[in-house]
Amino acid sequence: xxxxxxxxxxxxxxxxxxxxxxxxxxxxxxxxxxxxxxxxxxxxxxxxxxxxxxxxxxxxxxxxxxxxxxxxxxxxxxxxxxxxxxxxxxxxxxxxxxxxxxxxxxxxxxxxxxxxxxxxxxxxxxxxxxxxxxxxxxxxxxxxxxxxxxxxxxxxxxxxxxxxxxxxxxxxxxxxxxxxxxxxxxxxxxxxxxxxxxxxxxxxxxxxxxxxxxxxxxxxxxxxxxxxxxxxxxxxxxxxxxxxxxxxxxxxxxxxxxxxxxxxxxxxxxxxxxxxxxxxxxxxxxxxxxxxxxxxxxxxxxxxxxxx
Amino acid sequence: xxxxxxxxxxxxxxxxxxxxxxxxxxxxxxxxxxxxxxxxxxxxxxxxxxxxxxxxxxxxxxxxxxxxxxxxxxxxxxxxxxxxxxxxxxxxxxxxxxxxxxxxxxxxxxxxxxxxxxxxxxxxxxxxxxxxxxxxxxxxxxxxxxxxxxxxxxxxxxxxxxxxxxxxxxxxxxxxxxxxxxxxxxxxxxxxxxxxxxxxxxxxxxxxxxxxxxxxxxxxxxxxxxxxxxxxxxxxxxxxxxxxxxxxxxxxxxxxxxxxxxxxxxxxxxxxxxxxxxxxxxxxxxxxxxxxxxxxxxxxxxxxxxxxxxxxxxxxxxxxxxxxxxxxxxxxxxxxxxxxxxxxxxxxxxxxxxxxxxxxxxxxxxxxxxxxxxxxxxxxxxxxxxxxxxxxxxxxxxxxxxxxxxxxxxxxxxxxxxxxxxxxxxxxxxxxxxxxxxxxxxxxxxxxxxxxxxxxxxxxxxxxxxxxxxxxxxxxxxxxxxxxxxxxxxxxxxxxxxxxxxxxxxxxxxxxxxxxxxxxxxxxxxxxxxxxxxxxxxxxxxxxxxx
Numbered sequence: 001x002x003x004x005x006x007x008x009x010x011x012x013x014x015x016x017x018x019x020x021x022x023x024x025x026x027x028x029x030x031x032x033x034x035x036x037x038x039x040x041x042x043x044x045x046x047x048x049x050x051x052x053x054x055x056x057x058x059x060x061x062x063x064x065x066x067x068x069x070x071x072x073x074x075x076x077x078x079x080x081x082x083x084x085x086x087x088x089x090x091x092x093x094x095x096x097x098x099x100x101x102x103x104x105x106x107x108x109x110x111x112x113x114x115x116x117x118x119x120x121x122x123x124x125x126x127x128x129x130x131x132x133x134x135x136x137x138x139x140x141x142x143x144x145x146x147x148x149x150x151x152x153x154x155x156x157x158x159x160x161x162x163x164x165x166x167x168x169x170x171x172x173x174x175x176x177x178x179x180x181x182x183x184x185x186x187x188x189x190x191x192x193x194x195x196x197x198x199x200x201x202x203x204x205x206x207x208x209x210x211x212x213x214x215x216x217x218x219x220x221x222x223x224x225x226x227x228x229x230x231x232x233x234x235x236x237x238x239x240x241x242x243x244x245x246x247x248x249x250x251x252x253x254x255x256x257x258x259x260x261x262x263x264x265x266x267x268x269x270x271x272x273x274x275x276x277x278x279x280x281x282x283x284x285x286x287x288x289x290x291x292x293x294x295x296x297x298x299x300x301x302x303x304x305x306x307x308x
Numbered sequence: 309x310x311x312x313x314x315x316x317x318x319x320x321x322x323x324x325x326x327x328x329x330x331x332x333x334x335x336x337x338x339x340x341x342x343x344x345x346x347x348x349x350x351x352x353x354x355x356x357x358x359x360x361x362x363x364x365x366x367x368x369x370x371x372x373x374x375x376x377x378x379x380x381x382x383x384x385x386x387x388x389x390x391x392x393x394x395x396x397x398x399x400x401x402x403x404x405x406x407x408x409x410x411x412x413x414x415x416x417x418x419x420x421x422x423x424x425x426x427x428x429x430x431x432x433x434x435x436x437x438x439x440x441x442x443x444x445x446x447x448x449x450x451x452x453x454x455x456x457x458x459x460x461x462x463x464x465x466x467x468x469x470x471x472x473x474x475x476x477x478x479x480x481x482x483x484x485x486x487x488x489x490x491x492x493x494x495x496x497x498x499x500x501x502x503x504x505x506x507x508x509x510x511x512x513x514x515x516x517x518x519x520x521x522x523x524x525x526x527x528x529x530x531x532x533x534x535x536x537x538x539x540x541x542x543x544x545x546x547x548x549x550x551x552x553x554x555x556x557x558x559x560x561x562x563x564x565x566x567x568x569x570x571x572x573x574x575x576x577x578x579x580x581x582x583x584x585x586x587x588x589x590x591x592x593x594x595x596x597x598x599x600x601x602x603x604x605x606x607x608x609x610x611x612x613x614x615x616x617x618x619x620x621x622x623x624x625x626x627x628x629x630x631x632x633x634x635x636x637x638x639x640x641x642x643x644x645x646x647x648x649x650x651x652x653x654x655x656x657x658x659x660x661x662x663x664x665x666x667x668x669x670x671x672x673x674x675x676x677x678x679x680x681x682x683x684x685x686x687x688x689x690x691x692x693x694x695x696x697x698x699x700x701x702x703x704x705x706x707x708x709x710x711x712x713x714x715x716x717x718x719x720x721x722x723x724x725x726x727x728x729x730x731x732x733x734x735x736x737x738x739x740x741x742x743x744x745x746x747x748x749x750x751x752x753x754x755x756x757x758x759x760x761x762x763x764x765x766x767x768x769x770x771x772x773x774x775x776x777x778x779x780x781x782x783x784x785x786x787x788x789x790x791x792x793x794x795x796x797x798x799x800x801x802x803x804x805x806x807x808x809x810x811x812x813x814x815x816x817x818x819x820x821x822x823x824x825x826x827x828x829x830x831x832x833x834x835x836x837x838x839x840x841x842x843x844x845x846x847x848x849x850x851x852x853x854x855x
Binding site: 030031032033034035036037038044045046047049050052053079081082083084148151152155156159162163164165166250251252253255259260262263266267268 | 467
């Protein structure tokens with residue numbers, strides 16, 4: 001088990017380092033922050049002064065070494081826009097993003113999985129088809145369209161909820177709903193197919209033939225075996241808790257990580273973008289690691305495989 | 309359809325009032341009303357320092373509600389100079405301007421504004437750093453050595469020198485009198501005083517701030533509103549400053565909210581979330597105008613859209629080709645198609661403000677739309693259809709992409725092969741590592757003199773020359789005349805010749821159209837938009853509103 005965890009921890013560290021390096025190089029190759037931040041009207045000497053202030057005039061390898069050294073000493077750099085500490089800027093946006101993504105995740109899990117299981121257990125019924133139809137609609141309609149439609153109905157036409165912005169809990173309803181709809185559809189579809197596959201297995205037939213109650217067959221034999229693909233998808237969704245709200249936060253003017261990422265990328269605010277990507281990578285890696293460990297818990301065969 | 313207003317809905321759900329009803333709640337107190345303004349972007353640099361935030365969007369939040377200068381721009385009038393923190397001014401000589409300060413002006417922290425605040429506002433520590441004025445040495449200043457987080461950003465002195473290239477220093481004559489000393493003669497010193505950047509700060513607040521950033525996010529000024537809350541990239545709230553020298557401000561609060569999506573701004577306006585929705589593209593105007601109780605205020609602003617030529621490109625090196633390009637564009641058709649006729653094609657790089665200083669060149673026009681002439685010029689240039697790259701941003705300017713596509717088709721009609729290259733940011737637009745051709749730009753007039761934008765943007769220190777896109781020896785000599793001569797006739801002759809050079813003989817750019825801004829609002833507010841990005845929420849522009 002220790003070896004199983006150690007290998008995955010090592011992989012996680014390598015992944016995070018790769019993301020950091022990739023982000024560092026790509027950002028510096030895709031436009032000069034001085035020209036982006038200062039705009040087209042600023043004379044060259046002003047641009048040169050800016051580049052010197054942020055060491056952008058140094059060779060990229062020297063900038064990279066300085067960056068890595070700073071990261072390991074806990075310094076995530078400063079925003080080029082207002083000289084605030086990048087980590088501080090990023091962390092203060094996290095609660096706003098979680099205000100949307102956590103309720104959205106709970107809605108996805110709370111509605112998507114039961115709907116998929118119900119549809120699988122009532123395969124080919126009208127309800128099954130209804131669930132499938134809604135699920136397909138849910139994940140095929142882009143979130144920017146869904147968001148605007150919800151705003152048109154609930155904010156503009158009925159005047160029930162705010163159209164956007166950050167305020168009380170009412171402001172979070174439409175963006176959280178917009179974020180959850182696609183995920184509900186995805187989880188419903190995955191849960192349904194996973195359950196259908198499991199329900200066709202011989203051990204389900206055997207359990208039923210032995211006279212085990214149908215409810216116990218589903219709960220004790222079908223659900224644990226169908227859980228692995230569902231856990232994988234939920235793992236991705238948990239990993240995207242920080243990063244998954246870029247479009248929705250823009251539509252609803254929600255001041256979370258997604259908005260900060262968009263603004264920082266378009267301004268080539270290097271330290272902030274790198275800090276966000278590092279955070280996203282870390283959350284995704286931890287989420288994947290947790291999913292890996294859950295596999296072992298859910299399926300003893302995997303645990304046994306790892307032990308050998 | 310369910311007919312339920314917001315207040316009923318909230319009662320129904322047993323919710324607290326919260327942010328949903330905040331503006332209405334404040335209005336109900338019998339106090340002054342508050343307004344919420346949805347904008348695409350609050351500021352570019354996340355600061356409220358007018359030297360740092362030289363953008364159009366910055367103008368909207370900085371003036372005239374927060375920052376004020378000795379001389380103010382007449383935002384609701386002809387954009388000319390009007391007394392501000394100075395009540396009168398006169399020339400000592402062609403290099404020296406003396407101003408009498410308004411007495412009793414209070415800063416937001418209660419301090420009275422004095423000559424010391426004015427001198428500090430133009431000091432090396434505040435703006436010029438270790439730069440020296442053109443043609444002289446800095447005077448009336450201590451040595452400046454930037455070393456800590458309190459120091460100004462490295463780019464600030466360059467911006468300061470762009471606006472005040474030859475300012476040698478500000479002399480304190482007495483508590484309420486200052487003298488601005490220039491190293492060279494300059495007829496535009498008064499104009500420079502109401503351009504963005506030359507506003508007056510409170511020295512004590514600067515000294516007390518731990519860092520430059522701390523000061524720059526909540527500066528202490530003399531304006532009618534003070535900064536109550538500033539959340540960069542999210543919102544900016546101003547509150548009325550009742551000790552304002554110009555009288556009690558009419559609004560309790562002004563909240564600028566950053567809403568990047570245009571559809572979200574429109575929806576928020578129509579649903580009552582916002583009182584104003586700024587930066588509407590022309591195609592959204594109909595939707596707002598057709599909604600009962602809403603209107604759109606449009607105004608042309610002192611900013612012209614142009615396309616610049618890069619003469620390092622082998623084809624564009626020939627002025628005949630550039631001239632052909634300028635005569636291939638039907639500007640009136642573009643204004644009609646993309647702007648619904650709500651802006652105009654200007655008389656070249658000129659603004660109406662030039663008339664107030666008698667510097668407007670009558671009879672000058674944008675290049676005539678004449679495809680035959682364009683074809684003839686191309687033939688003369690022996691143009692063989694070589695591709696010309698056109699670097700384009702994705703609607704940095706309103707209608708930029710559509711405008712670019714239309715121009716490419718118009719150029720194609722006369723035989724020009726222009727290829728659009730979509731770019732993501734200004735860094736990529738200006739990147740000199742690959743061949744540049746044409747790019748979009750805009751040119752702003754900030755004072756009532758043609759020195760802006762012709763000399764500032766296209767002269768020897770303008771970025772178009774600094775980035776080696778174009779240069780012209782004669783125009784550079786004439787820029788010198790514009791900057792230092794005090795002979796009106798000579799200056800007027802110089803700008804006329806500069807227009808001929810930059811728009812006809814050796815085109816640096818081609819004029820497209822004047823820019824315009826469109827602001828959606830509730831009709832009952834009875835507020836008027838200025839011909840600028842700035843939004844005037846002072847008393848006279850709200851006089852008829854009681855909330």
